[in-house]
Amino acid sequence: MDVIRIQGGQPLSGTVRVSGAKNAALPILAATLLTDEACTIENVPDLSDVRFMAEILRYMGASVEQLDAHTWRIEAKSIDSTAPYELVRKMRASICLLGPLVGRLREAHISLPGGCVIGPRPIDLHLKGVEQLGAKVEVSKGYVHVDASGLKGNYLYLGGRQGSTVTGTANMIMAAVLAPGITRIESAACEPEIVDLCHMLERMGARIKGIGSHYLKIEGVDRLHGCKHSVPPDRIEAGTLMLAAVITDSEVTVEGVVPGHIRALLAKMEEARMPCTIEPDQRRITVHPAPDRKPVEVITLPHPGFPTDLQAQMLAVMTLTPGLSILTERIYPNRFMHVPELLRMGAQIAMEGPSAVVNGTNRLSGAPVMASDLRASAALVLAGLAAEGETWIQRIYHLDRGYEKLEEKLQSLGAQIERLPDSALPSDLLE
Ligand code: EPZ
Numbered sequence: 001m002d003v004i005r006i007q008g009g010q011p012l013s014g015t016v017r018v019s020g021a022k023n024a025a026l027p028i029l030a031a032t033l034l035t036d037e038a039c040t041i042e043n044v045p046d047l048s049d050v051r052f053m054a055e056i057l058r059y060m061g062a063s064v065e066q067l068d069a070h071t072w073r074i075e076a077k078s079i080d081s082t083a084p085y086e087l088v089r090k091m092r093a094s095i096c097l098l099g100p101l102v103g104r105l106r107e108a109h110i111s112l113p114g115g116c117v118i119g120p121r122p123i124d125l126h127l128k129g130v131e132q133l134g135a136k137v138e139v140s141k142g143y144v145h146v147d148a149s150g151l152k153g154n155y156l157y158l159g160g161r162q163g164s165t166v167t168g169t170a171n172m173i174m175a176a177v178l179a180p181g182i183t184r185i186e187s188a189a190c191e192p193e194i195v196d197l198c199h200m201l202e203r204m205g206a207r208i209k210g211i212g213s214h215y216l217k218i219e220g221v222d223r224l225h226g227c228k229h230s231v232p233p234d235r236i237e238a239g240t241l242m243l244a245a246v247i248t249d250s251e252v253t254v255e256g257v258v259p260g261h262i263r264a265l266l267a268k269m270e271e272a273r274m275p276c277t278i279e280p281d282q283r284r285i286t287v288h289p290a291p292d293r294k295p296v297e298v299i300t301l302p303h304p305g306f307p308t309d310l311q312a313q314m315l316a317v318m319t320l321t322p323g324l325s326i327l328t329e330r331i332y333p334n335r336f337m338h339v340p341e342l343l344r345m346g347a348q349i350a351m352e353g354p355s356a357v358v359n360g361t362n363r364l365s366g367a368p369v370m371a372s373d374l375r376a377s378a379a380l381v382l383a384g385l386a387a388e389g390e391t392w393i394q395r396i397y398h399l400d401r402g403y404e405k406l407e408e409k410l411q412s413l414g415a416q417i418e419r420l421p422d423s424a425l426p427s428d429l430l431e
Contacts, residue, residue, distance in 0.1 A: 003425055004393040004407055006384035007416035008366050012250035014413045015284075018238045018257055019045040019404040020070065020231030023309075024193040026093045027170040028200055028231060029053045032074040033062065033100035034174060035204055037226030041072045044231050045404045048397070049091055056087045056094055075226075079104070085111035085142060091401075092121055096167045098146070099174030102130055108146040112139065117373045119332040125158055125165045129172040132156050133179055153181030153220050162331050163302035164189040164214070170197055176218040177206040185216040191303040192261040196232045203227040235261035236309040237403060238285070240378050243313045244410065245287035246274045247320060247386040252413055253279070253286040264306040268314070272296045272321070295323035295360055300331050312338040312379035319347035320386055321360040328355040338376035341369040345383050345391070366391040368429045374402040381406065385415055392429055394422065 020043040030053070032039040044050055046069050054072065058064045060083065062076035081101050088094045092113035101108035113121060127137050127144065133156070135148035156172055158164050169189040174197075176183035188194070190212055198211040204224040209217040238257035242265070245252035259266065259278045266285075269276055274290040295318060300308040308331035318325035319342055329335050333354035343349060344367045348359040366389035371377035377399040384391030393399075396419070399406060407417045 001422050002396055002419050003422050004381065004396050005418050005420055005424070006366070006381065006391045006393070008384055008387040008389060008391060010248070010385070010414060010416045012245055012248050012252050012410070012413035012415055015253040015255055016241055016409045016413055017255040018233045018241065021045070021193060021234035021236070022047055022049055022402045023166070023191075023236070024196050025050055025231045026053055027096045027167065027174070027193065027197050028229060029057065029072070029074065030096045030100050031174055031197060031200060033057070033060070033076045033079055033097070034104050034178065035224040035226055036077050038073060038075040039226045040067070040228045041074065042070065042228070042230040044070050044072050045234065046070060047401060047404055049093065049401045052087075052091050053094065056083060056097065059084070059087060081105045081107045082109040083111060088113055092116060093167060095123055095126060096170050098126055098130065098144075099171030102133070102135060102146055102148045102151065102175040103178035106148040106151055108144070108148070110144050112142050112144055117337050118335040123168070125160045125168040126171050129156050129158060129168060130175060133172070133175055133183065148175070151175070151179045153179045153183040153218070155184045155186070157186045158189070159187035166191050166194065169194050173198065173201065173208070173216065173218065176220060177201055177208070177224065179220040181220055183218040183220065185218070186214070188214050188216045189302060190214055192232060192235060192258070200227060200229040203229060233257055236307065238262060239265045239307070239310045240313050240382070240403070241409065242269070242276070242285060242287045243310070243317050244382050244385055246290050246293065247317045247382045249289045249291060250413070251286065251288050253284050255284045257283065257285055259285060264304060265310055268296060268298060268306060293321050295321050295325035295358070297325065298327045300329050302331070308332055308335060309375050311335060312375040313382055315339075315356055315358060316342065316379040316382040318358040318360055319349065319383065320362070320364060322362060323360050325358040325360060326355050327358065330354070337372035338379040341372075341376070341380055342383055344369055345387050347383070363388055365389055368392040368394070371395040371398040374398050378403065378406070381410070381417070385410070385417070392425060394425070
């Protein structure tokens with residue numbers, strides 16, 4: 001396993017380009033199962049989660065060819081309806097295979113994904129949705145079995161305890177596009193990744209109205225065609241890189257980002273006096289040094305609210321922003337695995353239920369820390385970039401799930417960060 005070593009205190013400068021969005025690529029790859037024709041997907045991020053989804057599609061019978069590091073060709077001429085435990089348990093996002101299997105095959109046998117460190121990750125809304133589309137659902141021995149021979153359009157309400165469900169919305173859309181009749185989805189998620197999935201499905205022949213809103217109307221069609229589609233830029237990676245500039249008091253331009261995808265972050269950065277310039281081409285944002293940035297309150301909400309996937313990174317920045325900040329998690333109340341590790345670096349954070357109260361200081365000290373989940377790992381990288389001294393981050397396979405060569409991107413901006421084999425760990429840090 002690899003580790004990351006960071007020598008902190010180095011300001012960044014220059015321009016960095018974001019990769020394709022992991023959370024768009026996964027449902028996009030799943031959606032290729034909806035047609036027996038070939039699909040070519042471009043700008044796919046080179047991530048372990050993506051390679052994993054490709055492995056599952058191959059296992060299910062699709063022909064999956066990687067044309068280059070960021071382009072895949074998938075042809076699901078005939079596929080099996082089972083996504084097995086030994087594959088699904090390693091990536092809970094494989095639940096987004098449910099919709100395509102229900103739509104294309106009228107049946108699905110998918111291992112229940114289980115939870116992860118940020119929370120239980122239930123799929124009750126997914127299952128309620130397919131039942132409302134006329135399917136029979138049975139859960140046994142850790143698998144969900146769906147008989148959708150009677151699939152037909154219907155009214156679906158997707159609101160749950162924490163608002164809508166992103167992959168649940170993706171699943172219902174992918175089932176409904178091939179369901180006879182009209183499906184109306186109320187309280188649909190409207191994250192940019194869902195908007196992009198709808199645009200891809202339209203390109204394949206789907207009929208969807210209300211794209212980008214919480215209310216979708218879908219007219220089912222008999223079949224969908226193959227397509228060529230490009231994965232949109234990763235708004236969470238863009239936000240992570242922007243916050244890396246802030247925490248190191250640097251000027252950095254992030255290229256490829258769509259400002260309209262991160263309005264909540266931009267608004268919060270403005271409130272916190274973290275100056276940003278949206279370049280005229282609307283595809284580059286320059287972050288400027290923020291010496292007098294101020295503490296803020298952040299509450300994570302479904303889109304267009306502040307994204308939960310940027311909470312850990314913003315919290316890292318607040319540990320070096322003098323004053324009291326409060327970050328409240330409304331999506332995953334336990335999503336604070338980064339806090340104990342930031343405390344080891346000298347941060348001052350107190351947990352109050354789903355809120356972290358951060359007393360910003362003016363220094364962090366580098367330390368050996370442990371990655372635990374994807375975005376917590378990113379928060380530790382940001383903290384390491386700004387900390388005095390050396391930070392070693394172990395278990396960085398968490399990072400590799402959602403960031404393509406993050407250390408190389410940061411190196412290109414001047415950061416003293418490197419990926420090393422774990423044999424390079426100082427002996428006193430060996431697990
Ligand atoms: C997607 O997960 C993202 N993953 C997550 O990104 C992201 O944090 C999350 O949306 C919220 O924005 C992908 O797109 C692959 P949800 P998803 O269903 O779809 C509850 C990252 O770091 N819920 O929108 O699984 C759930 O417990 C990852 O890139 C139910 O109660 O999230 C949570 O509290 C992490 N019942 C809330 O809704 C359900 O049936 C939002 O979950 C489904 C969800």
